[in-house]
Amino acid sequence: MVLKWDGHTHTNFCRHGSSSSMEEYLEQAIRLGFQRYTFSEHPPLPAGYIDDLPLMNQLAMKEEELPLYFDQARKAKERYEGRIETTIGLELDYLPEDPDFALRLVDKYGERLEDVVFSVHYLPGIGGNQCIDYTPETFMDKLIKYYGSMDKAAEEYYNHVEAAIEWAADLPCRKRIGHINLIEKFRLALPELDETLVTRRLNCILPKLAAAGAGVDVNTAGFRKPTCERAYVPEWFMGECLQRGIPLVFGSDSHKPEEVGSGWDWFEKTVAQASKRIGENLEKR
Ligand SMILES: [Zn+2]
Ligand SMILES: [Zn+2]
Numbered sequence: 001m002v003l004k005w006d007g008h009t010h011t012n013f014c015r016h017g018s019s020s021s022m023e024e025y026l027e028q029a030i031r032l033g034f035q036r037y038t039f040s041e042h043p044p045l046p047a048g049y050i051d052d053l054p055l056m057n058q059l060a061m062k063e064e065e066l067p068l069y070f071d072q073a074r075k076a077k078e079r080y081e082g083r084i085e086t087t088i089g090l091e092l093d094y095l096p097e098d099p100d101f102a103l104r105l106v107d108k109y110g111e112r113l114e115d116v117v118f119s120v121h122y123l124p125g126i127g128g129n130q131c132i133d134y135t136p137e138t139f140m141d142k143l144i145k146y147y148g149s150m151d152k153a154a155e156e157y158y159n160h161v162e163a164a165i166e167w168a169a170d171l172p173c174r175k176r177i178g179h180i181n182l183i184e185k186f187r188l189a190l191p192e193l194d195e196t197l198v199t200r201r202l203n204c205i206l207p208k209l210a211a212a213g214a215g216v217d218v219n220t221a222g223f224r225k226p227t228c229e230r231a232y233v234p235e236w237f238m239g240e241c242l243q244r245g246i247p248l249v250f251g252s253d254s255h256k257p258e259e260v261g262s263g264w265d266w267f268e269k270t271v272a273q274a275s276k277r278i279g280e281n282l283e284k285r
Contacts, residue, residue, distance in 0.1 A: 002268060002271055004034045005036035005249060005250060006034055006036075006250060006252050006261055006264075007036075007115065007117070007176070007249035007251045008038065008117050008217050008251025009025060009039060009252060009254045010040070010041055010091075010254060011025065011041050011072075012072075013072075014061075014255060015060070015061065016058045016059070017255035017256060018255060018256035020256060022073060022076040023079070024257045026076060026080050026083075026086065027257075028258070028261070029084055029260050029261065032260065032264070034260075034261060035084065036084065036086075038086075038089050038117075039076075039086065039087070039088055040090055041069055041090060042060045042091050043066060043090045044060050044061055044062060044063045044065075044102070044105060045101075046097075046098065049095070050122070050128070050129055050131070051127055051128045055134070066105055066109055070109060070111045073088045088111070089114055089116055089117065090102065090106070091116075091117040091118075091119055091178055092116055093119060093122065094118055094119065094163065094164035094167060096163060099164075112173070114173055115175070116173055116174070116175040116176075117175075117177075117178040117217050117251065118171075118175060118176075118177060118178060119177070119182070120132070120157060120160045120161050120182070121133060123153070123157060123160065125146040125147075126141070126142045126143075126145060127142060130142040132157065132182060132183060133185050136190055139153075139190060140190060144190070144191065150192070150193050151194050151197055153183075154183050154193055154197060158201040161177065161205065162204075162208060164177065165209060165212050166212065168212055169213065176216055176217045176247065177209065177214055177215075178217045178219065178251070179219035179222075179232035179233070179253065180202070180205070180216060180217075180219075180232060181222075181232045182219075182232055184230070184232065186228070187227065188227045188228065198234075199236075202234070202237050203240075206240055206241070207244075209241070209246050210245070210246055215241075215246060215247030215248065216246060216247070217233075217251040218238060218248050218250050218251060219231065219232040219233060219253050220264075221251075221253035223263050224259070224262065231263065231267075235274070239277065242274050242275060242278060243278055248271060250264060250267045252264070
């Protein structure tokens with residue numbers, strides 16, 4: 001039996017999510033029978049990280065909100081003790097210029113993180129750092145035009161993912177790479193990405209994850225995006241992780257309470273099928 005755990009969720013501190021309270025999210029998780037729930041909000045970004053102030057304000061909370069986030073999360077955790085295990089975390093961006101930026105803020109407010117989802121949401125592009133998951137148009141105009149092709153942009157994305165994994169190896173808490181194939185978010189609206197490139201890069205990443213002691217956020221938000229229609233983690237990759245003992249953690253990436261747990265049935269079924277296959281292969285040997 002797999003622990004019923006939603007390990008990637010957002011809260012009222014997300015400026016591109018809903019204003020529902022943490023309690024509403026937890027109530028929904030309990031209704032669906034979840035045993036563990038992780039708050040993994042986006043922490044503040046360095047000032048001017050993106051050269052677009054209105055967009056910056058949507059992407060992350062302000063520094064003064066971080067202690068309030070921890071405070072509310074701790075209260076919710078205590079209030080729901082015995083009904084659901086709640087863990088306090090963040091979704092840290094890998095920022096190559098200053099990877100420890102958010103960790104210094106966490107230290108400043110004296111918090112100890114229980115869970116970190118570390119993600120690559122930004123790549124250098126035309127006009128500075130650009131979100132890879134904002135719109136297909138900005139991906140085209142600011143990234144594909146910068147790198148020359150979809151495949152070249154994807155190669156650079158996976159370079160950042162690899163650097164993020166190396167950096168995360170030192171984090172003193174449970175950690176997992178967020179939505180490893182986020183680069184596919186607009187796949188149905190952008191030039192086609194070479195599947196063999198994806199397979200090659202993900203295969204090279206497997207030993208790096210194992211060496212870093214990092215898990216995989218099996219992020220189902222892609223199922224909810226009409227430009228993606230698949231999870232951000234391929235099923236074959238999940239099988240490889242199971243084979244190598246790399247933890248798989250379901251993540252709904254919910255930005256509103258109704259999204260909590262969405263895609264869980266697919267996750268549970270895929271893990272069960274892959275585990276069965278591994279068991280059969282072992283018996284054959
Ligand atoms: Zn978000
Ligand atoms: Zn994310």
